[in-house]
Amino acid sequence: MPAYCTICSSGVTPSIPHLKCSVCNKYYHIKCYTEDVPDAYSDASWVCKACSLSNALSTPITLSAIENIIEKQFLKFKADIMIEMSQIIDSKLVLVNNRMSEIENNMHRLQTEINEIRESAPNNEATNNIDDVAREICDRNERSKNVILYNIPESVANSVEVKVMDDLKQVVSIVEPLGKFPKPKKIFRLGIPKPNAPRPLKMVFEDCEEAQLYLRSNKTNPNKKFHFRADLTRLQRAKNYAVIEEINLRKSRGESDLRLIYNNNVAQITRANKGRRSQHLN
Structure with a gap:
């Protein structure tokens, strides 16, 4: 063939x-x-x-070849996992460090408040009462989210909702030229209406950081007629009132160089000509 x-x-x-x-x-x-x-x-x-x-x-592919392929893939997978785990651990460490710093700051703040409460307690009675100290700290923490605004004219509207909206518009008009500010989650007037004076306006925020933005704006606000104040506890107000009475008394006795300042919402007396604090009553 x-x-x-x-x-x-x-x-x-x-x-x-x-x-x-x-x-x-x-x-x-x-x-x-x-x-x-x-x-x-x-x-x-x-x-x-x-x-x-x-x-x-x-x-047919030999067992040795299969093992080599698997080993290469496993080593690559292992390396990728190690890199990813290292990144996760690093990010977690950053979060832990930030949290530790926050806890240390809170502990320092609480210790400062406890010392202040002890100094402010009449006859040191509250010093020996842990419940009073704890209540005062809780009250201060809760009030740290609030801001009080004075001298804001009250709305003449009949509706409560309209009055609230009018108050909010006035607040926005004050801070809007200064930058971006969070809106309060609640806003209302304090006390009984008076014909000749507007009631203080209380604003409640989500946290103390938002409230601090308003308090810090006092330094840059050119309109000194409107001033944001911290929401103080009864003990803080009593302490400040006692200092105000003291400075008035001392001025009436001839100490004309005294002036009143506020340091972390605590009223203190200084001498205008020497720039140092004078002794004041507790």
Whole structure:
């Protein structure tokens, strides 16, 4: 039976150099075959390219090769996990450090308040009463979210809702030129209405930081007619009132160089000409 070249389909004769694939038994003229061919073109073990590729694809992957692939993928996965875990740990450490700083600041503030309460307690009675100290601290923490605004004209509207909106508009008009300020979550007047004087306006915020924004605005507010004040407890107000009475008494006795200042909402007496605090009653 005559043989033919798989590529050119011409007959294969002994006079024309050729190769026969030992797998598929197909013939190829050497001149037609573009791949490298053995020196001895009659080599009975020669395999054409098509059969070589087929054998390579059908050759099973060894266990060692599988292990190498898995090991490479695992090492890459492990490295990615380690990087991600390191980033998470770093971020958590930052949060912990920030939280610790916040706790230290709160502890320092509470200790300051306790010392202040002890100094302000009449006859030191509250010093020995832990419940009184705890109540005072809780009251101060709650009031730290509040701000009192004086000298704001009251709305003449009949509706309570309209009055509240009018008060809020006045507050916004005061702070709007100074920057962006959060709106209070609650706003209402204190005390009984009086014909000749507007009642103080109390504003309640989400937290003490929002309230502090309003209190700090006093330094930059050019309109000194309107002044934001902290919401003081009864003990704080009594202490400040006692200092005010003291300075009035001392001025009436001839100490004309005294002046009243507020340091962290605590009234204190200083001498205007020397710039140092004078002794005051507790």
